[in-house]
Amino acid sequence: MKKILIVEDEPNIRELVLYNLKTNGYEGIGAEDGIMGITKVHLEKPDLILLDIMLPEKNGYDICRELREEGNNTPIIMITAKTEEVDKVLGLEFGADDYISKPFGIRELMARIKAVLRRYNVTSASGEEETVISVRDLNINVERHEVKVGQKEIDLTLKEFELLKCLMENRGHVFTRDQLLNSVWGIDYAGETRTVDVHIRHLRQKLSSGGKEDEYIETIRGKGYKAK
Numbered sequence: 001m002k003k004i005l006i007v008e009d010e011p012n013i014r015e016l017v018l019y020n021l022k023t024n025g026y027e028g029i030g031a032e033d034g035i036m037g038i039t040k041v042h043l044e045k046p047d048l049i050l051l052d053i054m055l056p057e058k059n060g061y062d063i064c065r066e067l068r069e070e071g072n073n074t075p076i077i078m079i080t081a082k083t084e085e086v087d088k089v090l091g092l093e094f095g096a097d098d099y100i101s102k103p104f105g106i107r108e109l110m111a112r113i114k115a116v117l118r119r120y121n122v123t124s125a126s127g128e129e130e131t132v133i134s135v136r137d138l139n140i141n142v143e144r145h146e147v148k149v150g151q152k153e154i155d156l157t158l159k160e161f162e163l164l165k166c167l168m169e170n171r172g173h174v175f176t177r178d179q180l181l182n183s184v185w186g187i188d189y190a191g192e193t194r195t196v197d198v199h200i201r202h203l204r205q206k207l208s209s210g211g212k213e214d215e216y217i218e219t220i221r222g223k224g225y226k227a228k
């Protein structure tokens with residue numbers, strides 16, 4: 001059973017959503033402020049988080065950013081109350097996966113939850129759950145080592161794959177070249193940080209299509225790289 005956390009300070013909405021999660025076959029957990037929200041993410045390890053933006057203690061943007069910075073990649077659907085928030089959320093600078101605007105219908109919410117969960121987990125023909133990391137058009141099947149942009153399969157070397165996986169699993173987190181060397185090539189690897197740059201360049205070439213700029217890996221000047 002998939003576990004879903006709703007962080008929402010309005011008790012009516014929280015209770016209504018929790019009730020409907022249950023009737024739709026999910027395990028629902030509620031948190032009423034930002035601090036509780038973060039705590040419950042760590043304690044309960046939900047499969048998906050519904051995150052209100054205006055919250056006591058800590059707002060939804062900060063929660064989202066904090067989780068991504070600590071490498072937590074749980075899918076997040078932001079709950080927005082104002083139209084001006086939508087632009088921010090859609091910019092994905094906070095690392096959210098989707099958003100829904102208040103007031104929302106329960107059926108719409110359930111459809112969004114299903115869609116986001118499906119993007120993360122697909123069941124293979126053999127019935128095993130597989131992990132798929134999806135960012136816009138990019139899909140990474142972790143078990144099968146398959147990478148697609150749209151319908152197009154991308155042929156990556158093992159190191160390119162691991163580098164991409166590392167960045168995408170921690171989207172929004174800035175890695176230094178040394179950190180990437182350590183996590184992809186291993187601490188014992190005696191190579192230079194330039195190795196990372198070369199692999200990033202190849203990755204970018206492979207991920208971009210039709211002369212378009214690669215939209216998945218960002219260079220952070222003087223620091224390193226992050227997935228966006």
Ligand code: CA
Nearest residue numbers: 009052054055
């Ligand atoms: Ca609120």
